[in-house]
Amino acid sequence: MNAEPQKPRLLLVDDEASLREMTRILLGREGFDVVTAASGEEALVKLEGEGTFDLILTDLRMTGLTGLDVLSAAKRRDPSTQVIMMTAYASSETAVAAMKSGAYDYIEKPFKREALVVLLLKALEKRQLMQENFILKREAASRTSFGRMVGKSPKMKGLFSLLERVAGARTTILIQGESGTGKELVARAIHENSPRADRPFIAVNCGAIPEQLLEGEFFGHMKGAFTGAHRDRVGLFMAADGGTIFLDEVGELPLQMQVKLLRVLQERKIQPVGSVVETVVDVRVVAATNKDLFEEVQTKRFREDLYYRLNVIQLEVPPLRERSEDIPLLIQHFLGRFSQEQDKRIEGVSPRAMEVLLNYSYPGNVRELENIIERAVTLELDTLISTEVLPTPMMRKEQFLRLASDLELPEEGLELEQMVENLERSLLLQAIERSQGNRTEAAKLLGISFRSIRYRLDKYGISADES
Ligand SMILES: Nc1ncnc2c1ncn2[C@@H]1O[C@H](COP(=O)(O)OP(=O)(O)OP(=O)(O)O)[C@@H](O)[C@H]1O
Numbered sequence: 001m002n003a004e005p006q007k008p009r010l011l012l013v014d015d016e017a018s019l020r021e022m023t024r025i026l027l028g029r030e031g032f033d034v035v036t037a038a039s040g041e042e043a044l045v046k047l048e049g050e051g052t053f054d055l056i057l058t059d060l061r062m063t064g065l066t067g068l069d070v071l072s073a074a075k076r077r078d079p080s081t082q083v084i085m086m087t088a089y090a091s092s093e094t095a096v097a098a099m100k101s102g103a104y105d106y107i108e109k110p111f112k113r114e115a116l117v118v119l120l121l122k123a124l125e126k127r128q129l130m131q132e133n134f135i136l137k138r139e140a141a142s143r144t145s146f147g148r149m150v151g152k153s154p155k156m157k158g159l160f161s162l163l164e165r166v167a168g169a170r171t172t173i174l175i176q177g178e179s180g181t182g183k184e185l186v187a188r189a190i191h192e193n194s195p196r197a198d199r200p201f202i203a204v205n206c207g208a209i210p211e212q213l214l215e216g217e218f219f220g221h222m223k224g225a226f227t228g229a230h231r232d233r234v235g236l237f238m239a240a241d242g243g244t245i246f247l248d249e250v251g252e253l254p255l256q257m258q259v260k261l262l263r264v265l266q267e268r269k270i271q272p273v274g275s276v277v278e279t280v281v282d283v284r285v286v287a288a289t290n291k292d293l294f295e296e297v298q299t300k301r302f303r304e305d306l307y308y309r310l311n312v313i314q315l316e317v318p319p320l321r322e323r324s325e326d327i328p329l330l331i332q333h334f335l336g337r338f339s340q341e342q343d344k345r346i347e348g349v350s351p352r353a354m355e356v357l358l359n360y361s362y363p364g365n366v367r368e369l370e371n372i373i374e375r376a377v378t379l380e381l382d383t384l385i386s387t388e389v390l391p392t393p394m395m396r397k398e399q400f401l402r403l404a405s406d407l408e409l410p411e412e413g414l415e416l417e418q419m420v421e422n423l424e425r426s427l428l429l430q431a432i433e434r435s436q437g438n439r440t441e442a443a444k445l446l447g448i449s450f451r452s453i454r455y456r457l458d459k460y461g462i463s464a465d466e467s
């Protein structure tokens, strides 16, 4: 039995070791569960890795990342986390700036213990209120569509209610998600639900433009700026003025362009190639990536400063396999659309076909489901989608899963564990062979996690690549 109320979790950030230690002990005695960090950088790592914090008590001025960076990272993770800044006497101006960017309050060093505790408890109360409020709001937002997106899984509803809150602002947004999950639809929905809706929405696939043309495409160029520049050309940022620019596959931008993009985000001015003057542009940037951009930062393929600029608000579009509740709704949605387009009268899906559709893992996410339904509508002659018009590989998988029910227990019984192990070993070997030794690929084929395949390969002594 664990009837004890949970201790409030607090992240304490200060680069002064003695002060940090003293404060840690003091707050520990006051009943806080305290995690410490000796720098802004360390604080960000703890924020990423140690779950949510109720409160953050951070020094404002630190070398490297400051308290303000900690503040924005914390708010991004959980807007209800309350952040209190510790400042030296002279810096109250920056403390005010901190409060403007969402800090709960600030406290001047050196502080009295009681003053600090009272402040923390008040902040905690605010956090609890916000959390309750958030839950209420989320329940109210029981909509099953947003823009052109449909969804009723808790994850999609969460996304819709977040979208509702962030669409209207000018804030830069980073959308992360696997291929085909609907990132572009999210970007369009943001634009269409913002005051910029009647201005242009310009989608750019950063990975599709050759490196040497990028700057000209983004910012335009003047006549004669380079060979082949026969006339002035307006860039995509200028074309999106007053509206939204959607930088798809932003992780593909070469480092040199990343610097230039960062400048535009900071200064809100662009400079066409070959021009000496800069022009002010008013563009909201929404970026998307199917890479783990944070990891790209770690491996120095993506600039950290640009990452934080883009990632003011982060939206995750979950893969379809994590929200199977959405599948029937999506099917209905696509059936409606394609029957109309193809002028057919398809009313639904047969129970068996539905079972197959529900049990599939959709590596290509919503786009794959959309294609499956389009094909089915085209091929189906009846008014219900049957298994015959589903793709063969999908059916084969279904047959394989059904295999078990066709097996008959022999008269003399069998060695169950032996049999399961043999089956597992043989499938592992086939998957490794088909993926040419690539463990990530093999894990995908088997529908298991990387960790799980590593464990199983070890168990059976099968060797494979390090990937
Ligand atoms: N929630 C949804 N409701 C209805 N249609 C959806 C939904 N999500 C995605 N789609 C459809 O699935 C297809 C893929 O969506 P989209 O192009 O937005 O994905 P993406 O994440 O940008 O993919 P990629 O990374 O491959 O560019 C589109 O045709 C889109 O209309």
Ligand SMILES: [Mg+2]
Residues within 6 Å of the ligand: 183, 184, 248
């Ligand atoms: Mg896309």
